[in-house]
Amino acid sequence: MESQMQSATPMKFALLPLIAAVTLWGQSPDLDAPGQHLLDESTVSRSSNSAAEAPAADSSSDINVNSKYIVASIRFVGRSYRLSRTAIEEMHRLIGARVNTEALTKLTSHIKNELRAHAVNFKLDRGVQPGSVDVLLEVDKVFDLSIPSFAWNSNEGWAGIGEARATLGSNVFTFDVISDRDSLVEQYAGIQAKFERTVPHTDRVFMAFEFDQYHENYAAATHLAMAASDSSSSLGAGLYRSRMNIEPSATFVLAKPLTLTVGVSFEELQPELPAARAESANVVVNTLRYRQSWEDSDAIVQELDAGYNLRAATKLLSSSLGYTRHAANARYYYRNGFQSVEIKVALGLIYGNAPLFERFVLGDSNMLRGWNKYELDPLGGNRLAYSSVTYGYHIMRVFYDAGSVWDQGKPALFKQSAGAGISSGFGRLQRGAFLLALAFPLRQGHVEPVFIAGMNF
């Protein structure tokens, strides 16, 4: 949930004890979609400043006793927002300077107009360093329709999400309409409804309640593979025509930027045959996430985003399926001027009989691009190993993916792919951005390229 960008210049650290940071969850302005940048509660520190070096606040702002403190970070509470380059630059100017109430009020007014929010207020919170403060921005936005996310893959077809969001005080209601033929073995369409709120008097605990309802379809290859699978298969529940999920959770900011999400998910699967008994996949969910950014200068930016997710179905929750799913992923991004490199790694492991939606997939629009996921494994696998390297220059991208998805006890066949395209961003941080790419599976014989187009995915 958090990313932190810090100055890595040792001399600066030695001279300047106070770390200045701005909260950005997204790439630097240069890499975003034109004029639009995504910010939330993750933190970036751009440069270091001491109180003596920090720009002095206006005399009129000295009326706030906190004007003697240095702004270490500016971040949104609760969710991310897309802001203009001007707003981002305005934030950057305030970072490392003394608290200036007038400037902060101007910034909130600017953001309020930009987001068409009912109100935007700022709060000062003690920073990590003595004498520094974090600025927390609270957006009171009653209703919001976001830009839809979509991806099109010439192998798999469309995946799209439309989202509406309503905010009442610190309560956020989100409603998504989803149709996805890309990211899972199943092709599903349905709704997601989510309620989130910050626990009062703290910005370190977030509560959420999610309800999902989907209807599933399957590719012919999946039907055939399912029919051919033996009874000893690790696959749980078989094919199902719909699934419903109820998922309460809480996210704790352990130590910025490390967060822990704990919750339970009650998922009910209605089998394809109406006479068959419904199955349940009731799991305990734990996610540990670390997201941090470093910025040495305007040119050099580094980001690290790593997470571990555990989903354990247990009889204690009356789950008819028993399994444990471990998934870990990491992403490192480095940019120097117009050049950038992104490295992604993902590992997955499932023990027990997990339903189809839990199984790992490669060969979609994000991982092992260029391959057909049904050709790799029409039922997905319970083991996953994947890595990817992307090199970027301006908006040009070239990438190389390698990985394997397989079942325990069977050999892992590693596949490779490569591709090129244009993009205004990277990975999950390319929200608000677009991607057009052509990907090729690296193999002998006939090679059919896959065309991928996407926005905000």
Added chain:
Amino acid sequence: MRPAIAALAATGLFALTVASDDLFVRRSLTDVHVVAPRLHFLTGKTLQRLRDGATAPFDFQLTISAGTKNNVIVRAVERFVVSYDVWQEKFAVVRMSDFHKWGMNASSNAAEAWCVDNISLPALKLPAGQDLWARLEIRSVDQKNQSSPVSDSGISIISLVELFSRPPRPQQDRWTLETAAFHADALKQQ
């Protein structure tokens, strides 16, 4: 009917008594100050906003009337801006008429008392032998208009007086306190 009128009169008298007990006058060597021990304007959302690091400006007007309550003979206006030190956990108040006058207070009550204590009237202007009434009016400042009376040279007293001559906006919090009638010569110098 009569008991009802008597009850109403008693209620009114009681209210007046309470109001009178909320504001007291004291005199220093040259000035007249007021004390409002039961006054609390740093409460609720304002207090929360302060603890969140924002500033809360308040306009104060202290008047003394002679003969009748409407005959204002002397007036003082001040703007106080309260803020809360998020590290030291103390309230700071600055009197805008002289930016250098700061008060650091450990509690909201102390900050309120500091504001009340730092608005005063010259004692010499009080006529002897007449009934006098002191009245303290406080208005929260609309955040959008908070900087209007403030210029580089400080706060414009004329602007503040004009502000008090207008009725408060609906969103403005307002407190008004009044003393019971008193005589200038009865004020003990403290």
